[in-house]
Amino acid sequence: PKTIFSGIQPTGVPHLGNYLGALKQWTSFQNTETESTKLIFCIVDLHAITSPQKASNLRQWKKEMLTTLLAIGLNPDRCIIFEQSRVPAHSELMWILSCISSTGRLSRMTQWKSKLGISEEHHSLEDKSTETLKLGLFSYPVLQAADILVHRATHVPVGEDQAQHLELTRDIVGAFHHNYGKVFPLPATLLSPAKRVMSLSDPTQKMSKSAPDPKSRILLTDSPTSVQGKIKVALTDSLETYGITYDPQKRPGLSNLIEIYAHIQGREDFEHVASEFEGLTKKVFKERVADCINESLESIRSEYTRITETEGDGFLEKVVREGSAKAANSAEETMVKVREALGLL
Ligand code: TYM
Numbered sequence: 001p002k003t004i005f006s007g008i009q010p011t012g013v014p015h016l017g018n019y020l021g022a023l024k025q026w027t028s029f030q031n032t033e034t035e036s037t038k039l040i041f042c043i044v045d046l047h048a049i050t051s052p053q054k055a056s057n058l059r060q061w062k063k064e065m066l067t068t069l070l071a072i073g074l075n076p077d078r079c080i081i082f083e084q085s086r087v088p089a090h091s092e093l094m095w096i097l098s099c100i101s102s103t104g105r106l107s108r109m110t111q112w113k114s115k116l117g118i119s120e121e122h123h124s125l126e127d128k129s130t131e132t133l134k135l136g137l138f139s140y141p142v143l144q145a146a147d148i149l150v151h152r153a154t155h156v157p158v159g160e161d162q163a164q165h166l167e168l169t170r171d172i173v174g175a176f177h178h179n180y181g182k183v184f185p186l187p188a189t190l191l192s193p194a195k196r197v198m199s200l201s202d203p204t205q206k207m208s209k210s211a212p213d214p215k216s217r218i219l220l221t222d223s224p225t226s227v228q229g230k231i232k233v234a235l236t237d238s239l240e241t242y243g244i245t246y247d248p249q250k251r252p253g254l255s256n257l258i259e260i261y262a263h264i265q266g267r268e269d270f271e272h273v274a275s276e277f278e279g280l281t282k283k284v285f286k287e288r289v290a291d292c293i294n295e296s297l298e299s300i301r302s303e304y305t306r307i308t309e310t311e312g313d314g315f316l317e318k319v320v321r322e323g324s325a326k327a328a329n330s331a332e333e334t335m336v337k338v339r340e341a342l343g344l345l
Pocket of ligand 1: 005006008010018019022023044143144157159162196206207208
């Protein structure tokens with residue numbers, strides 16, 4: 001059976017990169033997939049604590065994330081929407097998978113290095129700079145593999161930054177099958193067309209929640225004025241005489257805005273999009289991009305407000321409790337097979 005699984009960290013309201021790179025696809029599966037396809041989406045709170053958070057912040061961010069997932073149109077009657085920590089099987093499978101995951105393989109993953117601010121070529125765990133590396137951050141990708149495998153997912157829609165984690169997941173499947181026999185399907189990576197939305201203030205970096213400059217990203221609940229302001233000051237270039245052209249190498253900032261504009265409309269003909277703005281100044285172009293973003297966020301914003309103002313915490317708790325119960329059933333089916341395969345049962 002086809003099972004689509006994906007996860008997102010509860011960092012509060014997600015940004016446009018999360019939306020175009022992942023969340024928009026999640027909602028579209030509700031229309032494109034037949035009823036027999038399982039859709040499972042997880043708020044990965046255990047991943048969020050790989051850097052310690054204040055309890056009250058984490059609670060608030062989880063709530064904001066859940067509200068956003070509903071506001072973008074995920075239907076809890078069609079999808080399983082749940083919190084990772086409410087389904088202990090994720091952690092249980094992680095331990096089992098960590099027993100067949102090599103530290104050498106994990107040491108070549110790029111994410112913990114970028115979080116520690118060391119270069120990606122740096123491979124050695126013996127280096128001084130890794131002395132403070134926490135085991136949880138280092139084994140983060142194994143928990144991610146467990147998330148996917150515990151639901152025996154066949155397809156995982158993500159942005160490009162997660163591709164390496166999915167390769168590792170497939171390697172772990174290979175190691176598991178080698179040791180214990182076949183239990184899991186090999187999960188395929190589904191990259192969205194907008195696989196890497198770039199920062200508005202530094203178009204060489206991906207748009208991210210952790211960047212210090214809040215103007216580098218657009219949050220899905222940003223007000224129209226805030227969106228206009230952020231796009232207005234988005235870093236482009238001073239090649240005014242060239243007009244609006246699509247050239248990611250030479251004009252990364254401008255090209256990022258063209259891509260955002262195109263992806264919102266489900267288009268990928270970036271050169272053609274650029275040509276539609278021929279003769280316009282960057283100022284006018286940016287106003288059009290901001291309008292386009294605002295139009296697409298309008299219903300998300302109003303739905304977000306409606307949920308917070310009229311539904312309240314009881315409703316959110318009910319959604320996540322019911323989703324987590326369904327997810328626990330899905331995970332338990334797998335865990336029975338896993339425990340049998342290992343001789344734990
Ligand atoms: P997270 O929470 O950082 O991001 C959620 C999703 O958004 C995508 N994304 C982007 N796509 C395009 N451009 C960007 N600038 C951009 N920034 C983020 C991410 O690729 C992701 O799809 N480790 C994962 C969460 C996770 C997970 C999983 C995902 C945990 N377990 C199992 C899939 C399957 C993460 O931190 O995503």
